[in-house]
Amino acid sequence: xxxxxxxxxxxxxxxxxxxxxxxxxxxxxxxxxxxxxxxxxxxxxxxxxxxxxxxxxxxxxxxxxxxxxxxxxxxxxxxxxxxxxxxxxxxxxxxxxxxxxxxxxxxxxxxxxxxxxxxxxxxxxxxxxxxxxxxxxxxxxxxxxxxxxxxxxxxxxxxxxxxxxxxxxxxxxxxxxxxxxxxxxxxxxxxxxxxxxxxxxxxxxxxxxxxxxxxxxxxxxxxxxxxxxxxxxxxxxxxxxxxxxxxxxxxxxxxxxxxxxxxxxxxxxxxxxxxxxxxxxxxxxxxxxxxxxxxxxxxxxxxxxxxxxxxxxxxxxxxxxxxxxxxxxxxxxxxxxxxxxxxxxxxxxxxxxxxxxxxxxxxxxxxxxxxxxxxxxxxxxxxxxxxxxxxxxxxxxxxxxxxxxxxxxxxxxxxxxxxxxxxxxxxxxxxxxxxxxxxxxxxxxxxxxxxxxxxxxxxxx
Amino acid sequence: xxxxxxxxxxxxxxxxxxxxxxxxxxxxxxxxxxxxxxxxxxxxxxxxxxxxxxxxxxxxxxxxxxxxxxxxxxxxxxxxxxxxxxxxxxxxxxxxxxxxxxxxxxxxxxxxxxxxxxxxxxxxxxxxxxxxxxxxxxxxxxxxxxxxxxxxxxxxxxxxxxxxxxxxxxxxxxxxxxxxxxxxxxxxxxxxxxxxxxxxxxxxxxxxxxxxxxxxxxxxxxxxxxxxxxxxxxxxxxxxxxxxxxxxxxxxxxxxxxxxxxxxxxxxxxxxxxxxxxxxxxxxxxxxxxxxxxxxxxxxxxxxxxxxxxxxxxxxxxxxxxxxxxxxxxxxxxxxxxxxxxxxxxxxxxxxxxxxxxxxxxxxxxxxxxxxxxxxxxxxxxxxxxxxxxxxxxxxxxxxxxxxxxxxxxxxxxxxxxxxxxxxxxxxxxxxxxxxxxxxxxxxxxxxxxxxxxxxxxxxx
Numbered sequence: 001x002x003x004x005x006x007x008x009x010x011x012x013x014x015x016x017x018x019x020x021x022x023x024x025x026x027x028x029x030x031x032x033x034x035x036x037x038x039x040x041x042x043x044x045x046x047x048x049x050x051x052x053x054x055x056x057x058x059x060x061x062x063x064x065x066x067x068x069x070x071x072x073x074x075x076x077x078x079x080x081x082x083x084x085x086x087x088x089x090x091x092x093x094x095x096x097x098x099x100x101x102x103x104x105x106x107x108x109x110x111x112x113x114x115x116x117x118x119x120x121x122x123x124x125x126x127x128x129x130x131x132x133x134x135x136x137x138x139x140x141x142x143x144x145x146x147x148x149x150x151x152x153x154x155x156x157x158x159x160x161x162x163x164x165x166x167x168x169x170x171x172x173x174x175x176x177x178x179x180x181x182x183x184x185x186x187x188x189x190x191x192x193x194x195x196x197x198x199x200x201x202x203x204x205x206x207x208x209x210x211x212x213x214x215x216x217x218x219x220x221x222x223x224x225x226x227x228x229x230x231x232x233x234x235x236x237x238x239x240x241x242x243x244x245x246x247x248x249x250x251x252x253x254x255x256x257x258x259x260x261x262x263x264x265x266x267x268x269x270x271x272x273x274x275x276x277x278x279x280x281x282x283x284x285x286x287x288x289x290x291x292x293x294x295x296x297x298x299x300x301x302x303x304x305x306x307x308x309x310x311x312x313x314x315x316x317x318x319x320x321x322x323x324x325x326x327x328x329x330x331x332x333x334x335x336x337x338x339x340x341x342x343x344x345x346x347x348x349x350x351x352x353x354x355x356x357x358x359x360x361x362x363x364x365x366x367x368x369x370x371x372x373x374x375x376x377x378x379x380x381x382x383x384x385x386x387x388x389x390x391x392x393x394x395x396x397x398x399x400x401x402x403x404x405x406x407x408x409x410x411x412x413x414x415x416x417x418x419x420x421x422x423x424x425x426x427x428x429x430x431x432x433x434x435x436x437x438x439x440x441x442x443x444x445x446x447x448x449x450x451x452x453x454x455x456x457x458x459x460x461x
Numbered sequence: 462x463x464x465x466x467x468x469x470x471x472x473x474x475x476x477x478x479x480x481x482x483x484x485x486x487x488x489x490x491x492x493x494x495x496x497x498x499x500x501x502x503x504x505x506x507x508x509x510x511x512x513x514x515x516x517x518x519x520x521x522x523x524x525x526x527x528x529x530x531x532x533x534x535x536x537x538x539x540x541x542x543x544x545x546x547x548x549x550x551x552x553x554x555x556x557x558x559x560x561x562x563x564x565x566x567x568x569x570x571x572x573x574x575x576x577x578x579x580x581x582x583x584x585x586x587x588x589x590x591x592x593x594x595x596x597x598x599x600x601x602x603x604x605x606x607x608x609x610x611x612x613x614x615x616x617x618x619x620x621x622x623x624x625x626x627x628x629x630x631x632x633x634x635x636x637x638x639x640x641x642x643x644x645x646x647x648x649x650x651x652x653x654x655x656x657x658x659x660x661x662x663x664x665x666x667x668x669x670x671x672x673x674x675x676x677x678x679x680x681x682x683x684x685x686x687x688x689x690x691x692x693x694x695x696x697x698x699x700x701x702x703x704x705x706x707x708x709x710x711x712x713x714x715x716x717x718x719x720x721x722x723x724x725x726x727x728x729x730x731x732x733x734x735x736x737x738x739x740x741x742x743x744x745x746x747x748x749x750x751x752x753x754x755x756x757x758x759x760x761x762x763x764x765x766x767x768x769x770x771x772x773x774x775x776x777x778x779x780x781x782x783x784x785x786x787x788x789x790x791x792x793x794x795x796x797x798x799x800x801x802x803x804x805x806x807x808x809x810x811x812x813x814x815x816x817x818x819x820x821x822x823x824x825x826x827x828x829x830x831x832x833x834x835x836x837x838x839x840x841x842x843x844x845x846x847x848x849x850x851x852x853x854x855x856x857x858x859x860x861x862x863x864x865x866x867x868x869x870x871x872x873x874x875x876x877x878x879x880x881x882x883x884x885x886x887x888x889x890x891x892x893x894x895x896x897x898x899x900x901x902x903x904x905x906x907x908x909x910x911x912x913x914x915x916x917x918x919x920x921x922x
Binding site for chain 2: 017020023024116118121122126130135136138173176177180203204207208209308309312319320322323324327328329332333334336339340
């Protein structure tokens with residue numbers, strides 16, 4: 001019987017992962033043309049998943065022409081699905097698959113592109129190209145263009161009260177890329193990660209060979225007893241706005257975490273992925289800014305606030321790690337193009353970034369109110385309970401339902417709606433909490449909001 | 462006595478690595494202010510390095526004010542070098558160190574920026590921003606913008622005779638970044654690397670946790686007996702132009718390598734880093750294009766041909782790996798900014814790239830002749846022997862000298878000249894060949910060439 005390691009699926013839903021495994025075996029010829037797939041019930045039992053999961057995987061393969069259903073006999077691998085023809089006809093190649101076009105994607109946490117001052121960016125780009133054409137060609141230092149690092153340091157000082165020097169800043173091609181470098185910096189160290197948490201973080205670290213242990217959360221954030229017990233040397237957290245729970249870690253817990261790091265000689269990676277979009281009047285100081293012992297690495301990016309298409313992020317290293325970083329990682333070229341670094345430096349230093357953020361915050365606040373009130377008037381209002389957020393671009397919606405998350409997802413996907421569930425974010429499956437949707441509302445304006453309400457009504461009622 | 466693992470230094474020269482280790486211990490306070498460093502001779506003996514190496518490390522620390530020499534007593538850690546003040550005064554922070562400004566850098570393999578048609582790029586950028594402002598903001602699929610993948614596939618078809626579909630292409634933020642992803646794709650597999658070889662390749666793979674074994678070269682490229690004996694599953698090679706030896710692997714050896722991959726179920730990563738700059742009239746077919754079994758991943762980048770400041774590279778996956786790639790790595794966002802991908806797609810599809818390449822090839826050929834004849838007329842002509850290259854931006858220069866590579870390097874660095882040695886590229890130190898300079902000549906035009914000759918005369922005679 002076909003056997004796949006379903007624990008390797010990362011954040012991919014089980015049915016989708018199973019579909020990919022089967023598809024890969026069909027394309028590689030391991031499942032030969034004309035071969036019969038196992039019965040749905042039998043395979044479900046064998047893999048320890050529900051029949052509906054296998055059904056969903058088989059249907060998708062059928063829809064793509066990789067397998068065909070023969071009435072009362074089962075599913076058979078199609079001839080046209082063989083590797084030789086895969087590129088030109090038959091199944092569309094796998095790399096494209098992940099990029100299904102959704103009617104509506106509530107899992108994406110992109111902000112609305114229309115809010116960004118494209119004109120300003122274009123103007124600055126033109127200006128850099130005319131004033132300093134070499135900006136395009138000169139390679140920048142490993143840690144990034146000094147002007148950009150200075151601009152970021154200035155922004156952090158003015159906006160977050162963080163007294164950092166430009167030399168502590170490393171610019172990289174988005175937060176994910178910086179995670180890979182951090183995994184190399186701390187290679188051999190055990191990582192503790194929030195559970196539930198943002199799945200890409202775990203994927204990037206485990207993909208880089210790091211051993212990761214889940215640490216549960218209480219109302220204040222990461223549980224110290226579990227953290228101490230797991231013996232990790234590096235803790236990755238988002239104290240300003242935990243994903244997906246939305247928890248904000250209060251000052252007392254922040255101090256406890258710092259003293260854990262100090263006493264164990266450990267490090268904390270503070271992932272400040274969206275605190276720019278906080279609505280609270282006075283955000284708490286970052287861990288990095290109250291860390292006297294030099295045990296915090298601060299990570300942030302421009303993906304949420306400018307655009308996910310602008311792959312630029314940065315981290316702030318404590319002084320004590322500068323030498324180590326340079327030894328171990330200084331040989332890598334800076335992965336952000338020079339031109340973009342020049343433009344971004346001017347965008348921040350010229351005050352455009354702060355002005356954009358303030359407009360963006362207002363827009364998100366308005367959008368959030370509109371979404372919350374539309375949901376309150378919707379047909380599913382009686383079946384859900386919403387946790388209202390103080391910060392960020394998502395909120396949690398608990399659903400009263402008997403359907404499993406897999407069933408709800410399947411219902412939604414048939415309508416072209418992509419949903420994110422809290423259970424997708426579980427690291428330890430025993431902790432997975434069902435029936436909680438993570439709604440990323442940033443893109444829900446105007447017509448898309450009424451569409452979202454309609455689609456959710458169909459799925460939830 | 463101070464003990465450092467000098468094998469961890471990667472391609473950093475020993476003295477520079479030792480300097481970094483000491484500096485890091487001084488900044489972290491492990492070596493306290495006022496403490497005496499070990500005697501040069503004693504430390505050299507303890508670490509198994511030459512006295513001149515320790516001397517060079519101590520001098521650099523002294524020049525930076527991290528240590529002070531007290532006559533007839535030795536070197537002492539300065540008070541001003543303590544961590545608290547490191548950011549603002551005293552030693553410049555370590556991340557900057559790697560970026561020493563050289564009078565002349567013969568190790569850099571950048572092409573001359575002045576050859577790139579900046580005006581065309583600027584025009585295309587303006588056009589994208591005005592015709593399609595969303596290009597800046599919309600995030601592209603994991604494997605890259607489809608238009609760019611199509612343009613690259615078209616280029617490979619027309620220029621290299623490679624029949625690849627755009628779906629096989631993955632765009633990434635430079636070759637180094639793609640190495641990191643390949644290490645994750647093949648995690649757990651043993652890698653075989655050319656010895657000598659490009660040090661960053663080894664650094665990136667070992668940094669990612671891969672086990673790497675050196676495989677020696679004969680006149681045709683990688684030795685098959687060593688390859689078979691080492692039991693690696695993945696082989697990373699540059700058959701078009703091996704770095705640093707300049708070897709071109711002939712067709713028969715290419716076939717043997719492919720049959721190794723086929724029979725062992727292994728994979729070959731074909732790193733075609735600079736074959737665009739070949740001068741031979743008919744380049745050999747790439748391994749990828751004669752690989753019927755789907756066991757070759759082709760990697761190339763635009764760093765050499767456009768600019769190292771333009772972080773964009775790509776790989777071509779065989780069909781059989783598309784599914785696996787998508788499962789394991791499809792969650793990463795594409796690390797190249799959208800805007801740049803749009804501009805690059807137009808640059809290639811509009812024929813600008815090929816025109817630029819043909820100009821670039823001519824310029825490199827001219828420059829190479831000029832460099833070779835200037836060297837032939839130089840004061841050091843009688844002491845060196847040059848292997849003339851058919852391809853690429855560097856050549857080898859064997860020196861008749863009694864001085865060690867470390868001594869030559871030190872002499873050069875005192876003059877502000879950065880040299881690259883073949884011994885820097887050795888993986889297994891027992892194979893390190895001394896007295897061979899790797900001369901990257903691409904930047905040596907006009908005044909820089911005469912400066913290079915002058916400086917080399919001082920170092921070599």
